[in-house]
Amino acid sequence: MGESTVGQAVEVFVMGGGIRSLPGVVLHRDDAVVRLRVEGLVEGASVFFQGEEPGPWIWGRVVAAEGDGVAVQVLGHHRPDRREFARAWGPVHVRYQVVSEEGYELASRRWLEKGDGLARRWIQPDLFMNFSGSGLRFQGAEGIAAGDRVLVGVRVPGDEREHRLTAAVIRASDDAEHATALHFLQASEGAIMALVMFAERIQEQALDELGDLD
Numbered sequence: 001m002g003e004s005t006v007g008q009a010v011e012v013f014v015m016g017g018g019i020r021s022l023p024g025v026v027l028h029r030d031d032a033v034v035r036l037r038v039e040g041l042v043e044g045a046s047v048f049f050q051g052e053e054p055g056p057w058i059w060g061r062v063v064a065a066e067g068d069g070v071a072v073q074v075l076g077h078h079r080p081d082r083r084e085f086a087r088a089w090g091p092v093h094v095r096y097q098v099v100s101e102e103g104y105e106l107a108s109r110r111w112l113e114k115g116d117g118l119a120r121r122w123i124q125p126d127l128f129m130n131f132s133g134s135g136l137r138f139q140g141a142e143g144i145a146a147g148d149r150v151l152v153g154v155r156v157p158g159d160e161r162e163h164r165l166t167a168a169v170i171r172a173s174d175d176a177e178h179a180t181a182l183h184f185l186q187a188s189e190g191a192i193m194a195l196v197m198f199a200e201r202i203q204e205q206a207l208d209e210l211g212d213l214d
Contacts, residue, residue: 010049012038013192024049027069034058034072041070046189059193087132088199093155094129094136095122096144096167096182104149108166111151112188115164118151130179133196137179141172148172150182154191156198163191 012024024038041047041062048059056077064071097118099107110116129138136152144150148169153162167182184192 010036012036012041012047012049014041014045014047032074033063034060034074035069036072037069039068041065047072048193057196087130088202089128089130090198090202091127091157092129092131092136092195092198093124093127094138095124095153096150097122098144099149099151099166101149104166107151108149108186111166112164112186115162122153125180131195132199133184133192135167135170135181135183137181139176139179141174141180144169144172144180146170146172149185152182152184154195156194158198159194161190161194163194164188165191 006026006029008026010024010026012022014022022038022040024036026034027037028035036049043062043065045062046059047062048057050057058072058074058077060072060075062070063073099118103118107118123142123144125138125140125142129136131137136154146169150167150169152165152167154165155162165187166185168185170181170183171178172180
């Protein structure tokens with residue numbers, strides 16, 4: 001983060017039982033700690049935000065909270081592509097269940113906090129799909145329609161954990177020309193970052209392969 005980031009407005013994403021975002025302002029920064037003016041954060045919260053555009057995403061943990069400010073211990077950085085989140089095409093293990101609108105709040109909380117689904121049957125789309133930290137696009141629309149709310153389980157190569165998310169179905173299509181699209185609404189801690197890291201890994205590998213052709 002450069003000097004220009006002090007005083008900059010940022011969107012702070014809070015991880016936990018459900019991901020949410022809060023408006024903030026950078027008050028101070030160094031390599032180890034970033035101080036933010038932001039309301040609604042408590043000590044121990046895990047957060048990530050982009051210090052400057054274009055620039056790395058920063059993630060860390062709130063180590064002190066007082067008044068309208070918090071101190072965030074910097075735990076790592078991730079370089080973005082030109083999008084808010086890097087998007088890639090690759091192998092992602094996904095399963096989902098549809099939740100009724102009236103039952104969404106309770107079902108999402110149980111899923112995110114305890115890993116409890118609504119039923120034993122889960123639908124698994126094809127392994128290869130387009131994905132990012134904001135959503136998924138895949139072929140097929142078994143059991144879903146535009147406007148549905150779904151519980152989503154995701155596993156990426158190299159990480160045996162199943163990450164839990166909820167999503168809105170933006171488009172449901174069995175047409176090979178138009179993929180089904182899910183937009184994430186909430187996520188368990190580490191879920192978004194796992195997808196971001198995997199997408200950026202695929203992009204870096206693709207760039208390396210292109211470089212080898214020169």
